[in-house]
Amino acid sequence: MNVIDENISNVQVDVLKGWRIPVRQIGSDIGWKGMSDTDIISLLCRLRRRIFFTRDNDFYKRSLCHSQYCLVYMGIEQFEVAFFVRRLLHHYEFDAQAKRMGTVIRLSPSGLTVWRLHAEKEISFTW
Numbered sequence: 542m543n544v545i546d547e548n549i550s551n552v553q554v555d556v557l558k559g560w561r562i563p564v565r566q567i568g569s570d571i572g573w574k575g576m577s578d579t580d581i582i583s584l585l586c587r588l589r590r591r592i593f594f595t596r597d598n599d600f601y602k603r604s605l606c607h608s609q610y611c612l613v614y615m616g617i618e619q620f621e622v623a624f625f626v627r628r629l630l631h632h633y634e635f636d637a638q639a640k641r642m643g644t645v646i647r648l649s650p651s652g653l654t655v656w657r658l659h660a661e662k663e664i665s666f667t668w
Contacts, residue, residue, distance in 0.1 A: 546595035
């Protein structure tokens with residue numbers, strides 16, 4: 542399941558749902574509005590095997606790698622969110638849930654930078 546931060550517009554969430562990408566948004570479908578970063582991480586650990594998409598760069602930290610979830614920080618414009626979520630989910634390195642777990646990803650128009658659990662260095666991928 543894909544969890545979308547509350548700071549992502551409902552228009553983008555509706556586009557994802559229209560593409561049949563299952564999403565739940567913080568504050569309306571899961572959790573509560575104004576959840577702290579710590580509360581979101583705790584929620585993801587309880588739900589297991591979730592991908593959290595956000596535009597909050599506080600989530601792009603190596604220390605947040607965990608085997609039970611994937612964090613995706615999107616360094617993109619608000620109106621590009623749905624397009625890049627779909628693009629990531631179809632990327633050859635991340636096209637299966639097992640490939641995504643244990644990663645913290647920084648997504649940008651130029652490509653992806655990834656921390657993997659227990660990795661010593663970031664890895665970069667192009668689109």
